Amino acid sequence: MGGWLSKSSPTPNTLLPDRLSNLSDDILLHILACLNDTKYAVQTSVLSKRWRHLWTSVQDLNFHRKSFFGDSSFHNFVRAVLTHQRRLNCRVDRFRYYGNLDATMLTQLTSYALSRSARELVIASRSYIARTIHPDLSSGSPTLKTLHLELLCICRSSFGHSMLRLTSLHLKSVIATSGSLGGCFDIFNIFPSLTNLSLSCCYLGGANLKITGPKIVSLKLNDVTDVGLLELSLPNLEVFEYYYFPRVYEKVHDFSSINLPTLRHAELNVDREGLSVKVLQGIRNVESLVINFKAVKESGLLENQNSPFRNLKSLKFRYMLARRVLPATLMTYFTSGTQYSQDLQFEFML
Structure with a gap:
């Protein structure tokens, strides 16, 4: 009655072979990187001599602050790891920090990441107190390609002119100050290789926002508030996503100029009536357009306007609810000018 199960099953005292430790260093390092938390990678050092120093590579x-009971233990761990890594002169490819911080900690994080030639740097504060702290990235980095900053305060002097390879910049919930530029926040032209730019829930303090860049192909503006005038001059932009949900006391953004000659896709999700004709004319080259119906449904400004959309192939309206018939004025404005009117794809979306 022993059967095959009893013959093949190990007894409680049987030691199974450690096949994992026999894998190559490259595979084990890939496994540690997939843990996505340095705390867990460090904890593997107690498994065996084979694992003791592996995490340092x-x-x-x-x-991640969420892996600790308090800020003190979290910060002590971070400093201990950085000290240990600095002593071993370890290289860093991606450096990500999610947690509360003060000015001293912020300086330690950024200086370490830049000095180790990181290609990706993420500093995501979890405290609104940090929105008074300026990161010092003025030393620059010839290797940095992706930068994500969250819940901090930035200005032009926060960045260095040697970030020649930076291709992706993501700013979330930051306070952007104009510094000495006369009330205009204009920093993006100092990144000559920038291709992807995202501003989400950022506060401008009444300053004008100017976005220029010869290589930017994707731009996302999500609920950027307290902006004076908006100026977009992006000769190679292909994708533009614009989301704005103004509070009762806020007005719709005023665009001083829009130059987007190569634009292919745009999504305009503005939750307020009064989207200016200047915006629509500025995106006239789009082939695909998604727009919030509320932004244009009562716009009398479109009645006597010629349609600027010569290349439109796909048109989608969001949030029309039960209404499925587009007012004639809007239909004429958006569709009468396109050379693809016979094949135009039209859709209503929630």
Whole structure:
């Protein structure tokens, strides 16, 4: 009655072979990197002598406050890891920090990441107190390609002119100050290789926002508030996503100029009536357009306007609810000018 199960099953005292430790260093380092938390990577050092120093060769550092009981233990761990890595002169590829911080900690994080030639740097504060702290990235980095800053305060002097390879910049919930530029926040032209730019829930303090860049192909503006005038001059932009949900006391953004000659896709999700004709004319080259119906449904300004959309192939209206018939004025404005009117794809979306 023993059967095959009893013959093949190990007894409680049987030691199974450690096949994992027999894998190559490259595979084990890949496994540690996939843990996505440096704390867990460090904890593997107690498994065996084979694992003791392996974590120090992982080139992705990910620090998460949620893995600790308090800020003190979290900060002590981060400093201990950085000290240990600095002593071993370890290289860093991706450096990500998610947690509360002060000015001293912020300086330690950024200086370490830049000095180790990181290609990706994420500093995501979890405290609104940090929105008074300026990161100092003025030393620059010839290797940095992706930068994500969250809940901080930035100005032009926060960045260095040697970030020649930066291709992606993501700013979330930051306070952007104009500094000495006469009330205009204009920093993006100092990144000559920038291709992807995202501003989400950023506060401009009444300053004008000017976005220029010869290589930017994707731009996302999501609920950027307290802006004076908006100016977009992006000769190679292909994708533009614009989301704005103004509070009762806020007005719709005023665009001083829009130059987007190569634009192919645009999504305009403005939750307020009064989207200016200047915006629509500025995106006239789009082939695909998604727009919030509320932004244009009562716009009498479109009645006597010629349609600027010569290349429109796909048109989608969001949030029309039960209404499925587009007013004639809007239909004429958006569709009468396109050379693809016979094949135009039209859709209502929630």
